[in-house]
Amino acid sequence: MTGPIGGMRPISTRVMNLATFLTQAARRDPDGTALVMADTIWSWSEFERRTDALAFALQSELGLRKGDRVLCQSQNCLEMMQAMFAVWRAGGVWVPANFRQTPEEVAYLTEASGARFMFCNATFPGHATACRLACPELTVLSFGGSDFAPAIEDITSRSSGQRPIIAEVDRDDPCWFFFTSGTTGRPKASVLTHGQMSFVVTNHLADLMPGLTSDDASLVVAPLSHGAGVHQLTQVARGVKTVLMPSEKFEVATVWELVREWRVSTMFTVPTILKLMVEHPSVAAADTSSLRYVIYAGAPMYRVDQQQALRVLGKVLVQYFGLGECTGNITVLPAHLHEAEDGPTARIGTCGHARTGIEIQIQDDEGHELPPGQTGEICCIGPAVFAGYYQNPEANAKSFRNGWFRTGDLGHLDEQGFLYITGRQSDMFISGGSNVYPREIEEKILTHPAINEVAVLGLPDPLWGEVGWAVCVASGPVQEDELAEFLDGKLSRYKMPKRFLFWDALPKSAYGKITKKMIREEIETRGLLAQSNATKAPA
Structure with a gap:
């Protein structure tokens, strides 16, 4: 590796452990509201204490070592947030599964990631069984109490007041295996690192939600296993309240009631859910005045749906484009560039311009840069790009060319650098x-x-x-x-x-x-x- 001056290597690549975001928030506002789900509320100090206790148990009782992968099979819950930060604090790698996958699919993720530990919600005993069969050495812990594994509530209570050894991490140490959706084959584990994710959090705050403070509140309407989990990590970094839906069932009327009750100002969603929210009859009586940033990503939003959302909610929409491999960090279309009406100032069809610190090129099949207006593959470089796929050199060779990450998406740039996505190559x-x-x-x-x-x-x-x-x-x-x-x-x-x-x-x-x-x-x-x-x- 060549350093910035005279071929020198960096003196240190040490970075902050991501779990420190929680400690910082707890120090600033120990009695403030951190997490809410139905009638349960955790303060920042309680969130920190529970995370410490679980991290201590993982290290001292269960033998988690730095770099161990920890799978999580659960719908959204407070304990899932606790486990995520405890795993990082102890030095482990967070491996969340899509909770709607079958036991056999999650068992594959366990094998593919080399997981030694598993958090499993009590409502998924079949998943725990399948994962144990695939990996007999797997240590399973449960959320909510179960017959198939010890409950983290008991572990947390037993270890209450104990402090773990905060794992020292380098910039390139893995913190998260972000599994691709597998729409074109078996899911692949994108390796996200502590240094990369620190940049992503900073970039989210700069590009998506500028000015976020502890006075804000965030409503979670998507699974924490993927983009919503990254979004909530960003909220913790600024001491923002996180409000979870009271049950797994998604009810639009409940969304608007929680927005009113908690004065929700930010949320992350996908176009199909946003479309449901603004077309539901309950929105007519909803108090949406607290909303500042309604961030949508994960798929293109059709113009007619975008217009409807803008007319209902006002200029609070923020779009970003990215992939799990870049944790959504490629382009942004901020709120002030969203227009409900077509006209000369409306940027119709674009997903925005490059995120801060990201460079985009449109390349042909040989990797040559194409001029504005020409369609090719969307490629990018920058600190948000992942470290590669875990134990998958063939996929890595296909996904990188001359240092550029190849997204597999097709599109073109205009003269001002705004990106227009045509679709997937596939x-x-x-x-x-x-x-x-x-x-x-x-x-x-x-x-x-x-x-x-x-x-x-x-x-x-x-x-x-x-x-x-x-x-x-x-x-x-x-x-x-x-x-x-x-x-x-x-x-x-x-x-x-x-x-x-x-x-x-x-x-x-x-x-x-x-x-x-x-x-x-x-x-x-x-x-x-x-x-x-x-x-x-x-x-």
């Missing part, structure tokens, strides 16, 4: 020799007043190689021929979908994303492709 299809990007088609379809959601994907066709199929969710009666006529003249002929299917709902991931892999599988399961090749039978 979503693009070729029809009759022409590249077709589904997002453009989806945007057009959604301008039809009866269409609520849509996904366009390329499917095999004996004549054209691939053609587009549009799977739609409609709010009222609409026919296939009617929708095709509506699009006539709005799209080039080669972009026009060959089929329009109308379903009651689109399959979504646990994080609310419309997942085209799942839609493709459902089309195959229903035998619709075979029907279409034989005759244009209705779906």
